[in-house]
Amino acid sequence: MTDNRAELYRMIPAVDRLLDSPGIKDIAESYPRTLILRAINEILSETRKGIEKGDISKDSNAIDPENIVSRIVKRLEHLSRPSLRNVINATGVVLHTNLGRSILAERVIKRLIDVSSGYSNLEYDLERGKRGSRYTHVEGILKELTSAEAAMVVNNNAAAVLITLETLAKEREVIVSRGELVEIGGSFRIPDVMKKSGAKMIEVGTTNKTHLNDYEGAITNETAAILKVHKSNFQIIGFHEEVKRSMLVELGRKYNIPVIEDLGSGSFIDLSKYGYQWEPTVQQVVNEGMDIVTFSGDKLLGGPQAGIIIGKKELVEKIRKNQLNRALRIDKLTLAALEETLNIYRDEQKAIETIPTLSMICRSYESLKSKAGRLYRMILVKDGGSFRVDMINGTSKIGGGALPLLELPTRLIRLNPDKMSAHDISEALKSCTPPIIVRVEQESVLLDVRTIQEKELKTVAACINNLNKTGA
Ligand SMILES: *Cc1c(COP(=O)(O)O)cnc(C)c1O
Numbered sequence: 001m002t003d004n005r006a007e008l009y010r011m012i013p014a015v016d017r018l019l020d021s022p023g024i025k026d027i028a029e030s031y032p033r034t035l036i037l038r039a040i041n042e043i044l045s046e047t048r049k050g051i052e053k054g055d056i057s058k059d060s061n062a063i064d065p066e067n068i069v070s071r072i073v074k075r076l077e078h079l080s081r082p083s084l085r086n087v088i089n090a091t092g093v094v095l096h097t098n099l100g101r102s103i104l105a106e107r108v109i110k111r112l113i114d115v116s117s118g119y120s121n122l123e124y125d126l127e128r129g130k131r132g133s134r135y136t137h138v139e140g141i142l143k144e145l146t147s148a149e150a151a152m153v154v155n156n157n158a159a160a161v162l163i164t165l166e167t168l169a170k171e172r173e174v175i176v177s178r179g180e181l182v183e184i185g186g187s188f189r190i191p192d193v194m195k196k197s198g199a200k201m202i203e204v205g206t207t208n209k210t211h212l213n214d215y216e217g218a219i220t221n222e223t224a225a226i227l228k229v230h231k232s233n234f235q236i237i238g239f240h241e242e243v244k245r246s247m248l249v250e251l252g253r254k255y256n257i258p259v260i261e262d263l264g265s266g267s268f269i270d271l272s273k274y275g276y277q278w279e280p281t282v283q284q285v286v287n288e289g290m291d292i293v294t295f296s297g298d299k300l301l302g303g304p305q306a307g308i309i310i311g312k313k314e315l316v317e318k319i320r321k322n323q324l325n326r327a328l329r330i331d332k333l334t335l336a337a338l339e340e341t342l343n344i345y346r347d348e349q350k351a352i353e354t355i356p357t358l359s360m361i362c363r364s365y366e367s368l369k370s371k372a373g374r375l376y377r378m379i380l381v382k383d384g385g386s387f388r389v390d391m392i393n394g395t396s397k398i399g400g401g402a403l404p405l406l407e408l409p410t411r412l413i414r415l416n417p418d419k420m421s422a423h424d425i426s427e428a429l430k431s432c433t434p435p436i437i438v439r440v441e442q443e444s445v446l447l448d449v450r451t452i453q454e455k456e457l458k459t460v461a462a463c464i465n466n467l468n469k470t471g472a
Contacts, residue, residue, distance in 0.1 A: 008051045008058065013065050015040055023069035031076055039075040043068060088436045088456045090429075092410060092448025094360045095265070095400025097185055099437060101298040101305070103356040103453070108303070108340040115336035122332045135320070137335055141342045142310055145268055146293075148286045150316035152325075153297070153306050153338065158188045159328040160294035160307030161262050165197035167319045168258060168292075169224035174199045177210035179242060180229040184264070184401055190229055199224065208240040212247050219255050226252055228290075230264035232401030245280075249289035258291040258315060265402040266295025266308070268345050269352070274362050277406060282310070291315055297334075299400040302357030303341030304334045360450055361398060365409045371449045371457075372411035378461035379413075385468035386420040387445075389413065396450045408450070415445040415464070425467065432463035 018024055018040050028036065047068065050056040061067050089099050104112070125132030135152045142151035154160050165174060174194060181203065183189040194201040202223075204214040215226060226248055245261070252259035263285060272278040285293050292315055297306030307328075309319060319325070330338075345351045352358050372391055382389040392414050395407035415425050425445045429436040436459075439446040452460060 004058070005051055008056060008063060009048065011058075011063050012044060012047055012051075013068060015044070018065075018069065018072065021065070021069055023066070023073060027073060027076065031080060035076060035079055036072075039072045039079055043071045043075055086434045088432075088434055088453075088460060089451040090436055090438045090447040090449075090460065092394070092396035092412075092439065092446075092450050093399040094357060094396065094451055095299055095398055095402060096451075097400060101400055102302045104304065104337055105302070105341065105344060105354045105356060107344065107354065108337050111336050111340040112333055116333055120332060120336075122335070134329070134332070134335060138339050138342060141339065142308065145342060145345055146282050146286050146310050148293070148310035149313040151308065151310040152316055152320050153308050153330050153335070154325065154328040155307060155330055156305050157262070157264065157294055157296040157299075157307040158184075158193065160309045161193055162197050163319055163322055163324050163328055164260055164292055164294060164309060165194060165199045165225070165227075166324055167322045168260070168315065169197065169199035171198055172200065172224035173202045173218075173220065173222045174225045174227050175202045175204055175215055175218045175223060176227045176229065177205045177214070177242065178203050178207055179205060179210055179236060179240070180227075180231060182229055182232055182234070184232055190227075190262075208236055208238070210242055212243050212251065215243060215248065215251055219251075219257065223255070223257055226257055226259045228259065228261040230262060230401075232264040233404050235405055245285065245288045245290065249291075252291065253289075258312075259289075260292045261285055261290045261294070263293055263295040265299030265301075265400055266293070267300040267402075269348055269358070271300075271361070271403075274352070276361075277403060279403065286310065292319075296400075297338055297341075300357065300361075300398075300402050301341065302355035304337040306330055306334055306338050356453075361408070363450060365411070368449055369411045371452075371454075372413060375413055375447075375449060375452070375457050375461060378457065378465075379468070380465050381468045385418070387418050387425055387468055388416040389464070389468070390416065394446065394448065396448050410448055410450045413447040413449070415447070415468075417443060417445075420467070428467050429463060432459070432466075434459070436460060436463060 024036065047056065047062060050062055056062045087099060089096055095101050123132055123134050138153055139151045154163060176190065181190050191201055202218050204210060204218045228245065228248060248259050263282065266282040267279060268282055270281050282293065282295060290311065292309060292311035294307060294309050297303040297308060309316060341355065344355060352362050376391055379389050392412050394410055394412040396410045398406055417425065422440050422443050422445050426438050426440050429438055
């Protein structure tokens with residue numbers, strides 16, 4: 001047995017021999033030498049491990065030099081492609097956090113290229129010829145769009161909530177309703193963020209009902225703020241009650257305590273105008289008198305990842321001066337993308353049409369039906385292949401903790417398992433270039449055209465056609 005292994009180890013080709021082999025020489029120009037060596041070493045070490053475990057025997061393919069070379073070439077392709085790359089979102093979840101939330105508008109992408117290909121006035125005041133602040137680039141437009149007194153931006157909304165609490169309530173108390181102690185996907189939990197900020201959380205009310213006197217009864221000399229949190233990804237239905245924003249604001253005024261709202265996915269546009277359930281817009285929340293409002297840049301806003309903080313000048317000024325700000329600050333590319341996204345909002349119709357997040361949400365069933373029809377016609381084999389293809393009605397979701405119960409009517413391409421299982425089809429679609437991410441429901445694979453971009457339809461059809469050959 002041991003002798004046999006020693007013999008197998010000797011059969012493994014040496015690194016030099018591999019480097020000289022035609023299969024590797026052919027591609028030597030296309031890859032850096034260090035990467036070629038890494039691929040060779042990885043494959044050789046995997047082969048040695050296989051021998052050690054007894055998985056590889058004398059006549060197994062894995063020890064054949066040609067096989068080793070082809071595995072090295074495959075590994076090189078794998079190692080040299082970017083880790084972060086495009087995928088096609090066929091899930092119908094518009095704000096899919098795992099798939100990068102918002103796609104940027106074309107105008108925004110142009111600005112990103114412009115700003116990143118040269119120096120910029122990031123922190124340089126061109127008029128006065130001296131050091132400026134990076135926040136000035138978006139403060140004006142944010143004030144204009146929301147009518148807030150002041151504005152600043154940080155890395156994301158989690159950071160916005162953290163720095164706001166740290167600045168205004170560290171080592172003091174913050175009152176929050178038990179009905180709003182949310183966990184957002186990942187690891188954002190209001191109680192944990194509160195703890196990190198050094199503020200002491202004072203919970204009031206119950207899960208389903210919180211009254212004004214619950215808040216008022218909890219106010220002490222130590223109270224630094226009242227916090228309202230958007231429920232985001234869940235809803236309480238049935239017997240429930242929460243305190244109106246305007247009443248919280250009034251309470252705050254009475255005791256001279258700032259009222260903060262974490263709006264989660266803030267929207268500038270009243271989506272009820274487009275047939276969706278009513279949600280207060282950022283402007284409305286500011287108008288109702290909230291002292292500080294925070295929200296994400298890449299949820300309903302449809303811009304880059306950012307946390308936006310707007311509100312009373314005096315409070316925003318304090319937050320801006322917090323040392324933490326340096327650690328949570330946003331970079332110039334994000335700033336450029338955010339500024340350009342915000343500029344689009346000056347014209348609401350343009351925003352709906354050109355910001356991909358909004359245009360995907362507002363797309364009519366009729367237009368989705370025709371888009372699905374176009375994809376369907378590009379699929380060559382509908383029956384008799386590895387799976388059967390048809391079209392059905394279904395629903396898409398907004399995602400990102402915005403309007404969680406809302407189901408948007410859509411049209412789906414359905415791949416019904418035949419020779420291939422739903423799981424295998426979905427795995428195969430994931431191995432396409434770019435990978436296609438789908439929904440699997442009731443043993444069928446569903447592709448929602450709402451989140452498939454127009455320019456991606458061809459790729460999706462080609463990938464399906466490649467899988468679904470008759471007699472396959
Ligand atoms: C999404 C969300 C957050 C976190 O925002 P990020 O931009 O992802 O950091 C915080 N609070 C609420 C209510 C949210 O919906």
